[in-house]
């Protein structure tokens with residue numbers, strides 16, 4: 011059963027169309043991450059599902075029932091906001107309990123519910139505190155506890171980790187999937203952080219300017235981003251993007267890098283002579299011997315050691331920057347001349363004009379048989 015269906019939703023504020031004919035299906039128990047830049051319309055979409063605002067056009071179905079005209083409190087939806095939105099005059103306990111009091115639970119049932127979720131979120135020792143006496147992390151957990159306490163079948167979380175420090179964000183990124191899975195709820199989770207999106211989402215819906223531009227598993231989005239803009243937003247260091255005009259060779263199309271031919275497996279005459287952008291993730295490139303087939307000469311400019319990887323900036327013969335990423339602790343070249351081997355099967359080709367990903371015309375099985 012589909013828990014949530016949005017059908018052709020349009021939302022306008024004055025002359026601005028904030029949600030533009032948006033349709034989306036979220037399956038029962040699925041964790042869908044809504045990812046996109048600031049102003050994309052993510053919060054408006056969540057508020058619309060919650061029933062806090064109404065669409066100008068389109069329908070909102072929850073559990074197969076049309077809820078478009080139903081009030082927020084009767085939709086069975088839990089929501090946590092990025093700014094916590096806690097009641098300042100209430101204790102953490104009362105803030106969490108406020109989600110239940112409207113539903114006429116007994117005092118004992120409320121206390122049991124609040125304590126259970128507070129323990130889970132490790133805030134059971136601060137339940138008597140008012141928000142001003144809570145750290146940002148505790149406020150964030152209190153807001154989350156309030157959203158979780160009634161075990162709503164549909165949970166809407168609006169960038170709940172945005173205002174917490176990096177350490178807590180890291181911890182919560184690990185903890186939240188387990189916590190949300192234990193709840194068994196269907197979750198829509200908004201974030202602008204691609205790592206959070208990849209860690210938390212069964213699927214990621216990428217949103218720009220009120221439209222969903224791509225929906226897929228984290229691997230789908232990372233490996234085959236539908237647009238240049240999406241490719242740029244996923245990955246650290248960011249994907250290498252190089253302008254190329256593919257040419258025709260004896261074995262199919264190729265692009266030239268530092269005077270060396272990089273084959274574009276599966277692509278045919280349709281891309282020859284066309285302005286394209288070649289996308290190569292830094293981890294799809296390794297340093298190689300000068301004598302290796304297809305070795306691309308570069309100059310190593312600088313190296314940046316990060317936590318789990320080392321990133322090297324290189325320049326091609328034409329002065330184009332290419333980043334290479336390798337696991338930390340593995341040997342790399344000194345500054346000066348070096349050679350690169352590119353895994354051409356992992357290379358992506360985008361139409362420069364439209365920014366759309368171009369798909370190879372030959373089936374993958376045939377391409378897999380070719381040398382990289």
Ligand SMILES: Nc1ncnc2c1ncn2[C@@H]1O[C@H](COP(=O)(O)OP(=O)(O)OP(=O)(O)O)[C@@H](O)[C@H]1O
Pocket residue numbers: 023028046047048049050051052053054055202
């Ligand atoms: N009540 C409102 N009145 C007028 N415009 C609004 C209103 N609420 C939202 N908007 C506009 O709708 C657009 C989308 O806003 P929204 O808050 O959904 O973006 P977002 O993707 O959640 O961004 P962020 O990640 O920064 O929270 C913005 O241009 C915003 O200015």
